[in-house]
Amino acid sequence: MxxxxxxxxxxxxxxxxxCDDDPTPKADLDSVEQDTGLDLDTELPPDVEPDADLLPDxxxxxxxxxxxxxLPEELEDLEELDELEPDQGDDEDLADQAxxxxxxxxxxxxxxxxxNEMIGLVELDDAGNAIYVYAWFKEGTDPTIGEAxxxxxxxxxxxxxxxxxxxxxxxxxxxxxxxxxxxKSRLGVKTMxxxxxxxxxxxxxxxxxxxxxxxxxxxxxxxxxxxxxxxISTDPLTPPPALREAKAMLQGDSMAPEGMxxxxxxxxxxxxVFTHIHINHxxxxxxxxxxxxxxxxxxxxxxxxxxxxxxVVTGLxxxxxxHLHFAAAHTPMGCVEFRWLRQEYVLP
Numbered sequence: 001m002x003x004x005x006x007x008x009x010x011x012x013x014x015x016x017x018x019c020d021d022d023p024t025p026k027a028d029l030d031s032v033e034q035d036t037g038l039d040l041d042t043e044l045p046p047d048v049e050p051d052a053d054l055l056p057d058x059x060x061x062x063x064x065x066x067x068x069x070x071l072p073e074e075l076e077d078l079e080e081l082d083e084l085e086p087d088q089g090d091d092e093d094l095a096d097q098a099x100x101x102x103x104x105x106x107x108x109x110x111x112x113x114x115x116n117e118m119i120g121l122v123e124l125d126d127a128g129n130a131i132y133v134y135a136w137f138k139e140g141t142d143p144t145i146g147e148a149x150x151x152x153x154x155x156x157x158x159x160x161x162x163x164x165x166x167x168x169x170x171x172x173x174x175x176x177x178x179x180x181x182x183x184k185s186r187l188g189v190k191t192m193x194x195x196x197x198x199x200x201x202x203x204x205x206x207x208x209x210x211x212x213x214x215x216x217x218x219x220x221x222x223x224x225x226x227x228x229x230x231x232i233s234t235d236p237l238t239p240p241p242a243l244r245e246a247k248a249m250l251q252g253d254s255m256a257p258e259g260m261x262x263x264x265x266x267x268x269x270x271x272x273v274f275t276h277i278h279i280n281h282x283x284x285x286x287x288x289x290x291x292x293x294x295x296x297x298x299x300x301x302x303x304x305x306x307x308x309x310x311x312v313v314t315g316l317x318x319x320x321x322x323h324l325h326f327a328a329a330h331t332p333m334g335c336v337e338f339r340w341l342r343q344e345y346v347l348p
Contacts, residue, residue: 103229103230103331105230105231105233105329106232106233106234107234107327107328107338108328108330109234109326109327110325110327111326111327111328112337113336113337115158116142116145116147116175117330117334117335118334118335119137119139119140119141119331120137120138120227120336121135121339122134122135122191123135123341124221124341125239125341126341126342130214131213132211132214133193133212135189135191135210135211136208137208137210138184139186140183140334141183142183143175143181144160144161144172144175144182144285145158146158147175150306152303152306154291154292154300154301154302155289155290155291155303155306156289156290156291157289157309158286158287158288159287159309160285160287161174161177164177164178164179167179184208186227186228188227188228189204189210189225189227190225190226190227191224191225193214193222193223194223194224194236195216195217195221195222195236199216200215200216218238219237220236220237221236221340222236223338225336230333232336234327235327237325238340239323239325239340239342240271240295240324240342241268241342242266242342242344243264243265243267243321243344244265244266245263245266246262246264246346247262247263247346248260248261248262248320249261249262249348250348254315254316254348256308257307257308258307259301259303259304260318260348262300262302263299263300264298265298267296268295269295269296270325271294271323273295273321273322273324274324274341275290275291275302275319275321275322276290277302277316277318278310279309280310280311280312280313280314280317281317282312282314287310288310289302289306289307289310292326295323300321318347319345320344320347321344322341323341324339324342325341326339
């Protein structure tokens with residue numbers, strides 16, 4: 001704003017002097033030089049000669065500043081403009097535009113969230129005669145899940161920390177051994193499923209649950225999530241077809257498992273086979289084993305050390321495997337995982 005034709009300002013001021021019978025100048029050129037950064041005696045282009053009729057008849061002195069009330073209206077307007085900081089208006093406009101742009105994270109297909117970074121999970125489950133959407137979102141990550149206690153190329157075993165003593169009501173033992181509060185369900189989440197030119201919103205209930213049957217045909221299906229003003233989008237994907245000849249072989253028994261071998265055929269080349277085995281439902285807590293391999297590999301093995309801690313009370317509760325696509329969105333609030341899946345109920 002401050003770079004408004006400083007040469008024009010000088011010429012306009014000089015013209016007013018020439019037309020006024022009073023030889024007292026109406027503005028201080030020193031202030032013009034200070035405001036514009038120009039040396040009015042030296043910064044004219046070399047091929048331009050100053051017009052003698054436009055120059056004042058006598059030199060300026062510091063005590064010849066004109067009263068602001070005597071300035072013509074045009075100069076008063078220019079002085080008001082000069083009071084602005086350089087480029088202030090433009091910078092503020094750009095900042096305002098940046099602040100109003102919604103945050104957006106694109107989920108990366110083929111990636112997963114680490115369990116201790118996850119704030120949400122969205123599943124599209126092909127049940128054969130219908131496709132259902134299930135989702136949950138939390139206000140933060142789960143502080144009871146730390147790093148894996150055991151790991152192989154395919155599997156990770158997570159075990160609850162029970163070293164805390166005397167946690168207050170509604171607090172639980174965190175992964176670091178301190179008493180923590182579990183995050184609440186995140187409300188106000190908008191979940192949209194898109195297929196071609198069609199879209200369907202899956203409503204969230206008052207407790208934060210999101211569930212619904214899709215009415216969009218066979219897909220592929222992209223997901224668009226909005227939570228707290230942050231937008232998440234995914235590639236359009238379809239749950240893989242059913243596996244063939246899926247089998248589970250348990251070494252030992254359900255009360256003392258020594259290992260498990262899983263096999264199948266017809267795994268999709270770009271998909272995974274996944275299983276989540278939680279500790280027996282009679283014992284609450286974040287103790288579980290997760291395994292994932294390329295579906296085209298046709299097999300998976302789970303070591304007994306990752307199964308035995310889960311086989312308490314009534315024994316190991318293995319629910320089967322999933323043939324699926326993963327995607328993960330790493331947002332500033334945490335990670336949201338997406339699964340396009342088909343459940344395979346396989347019992348050892």
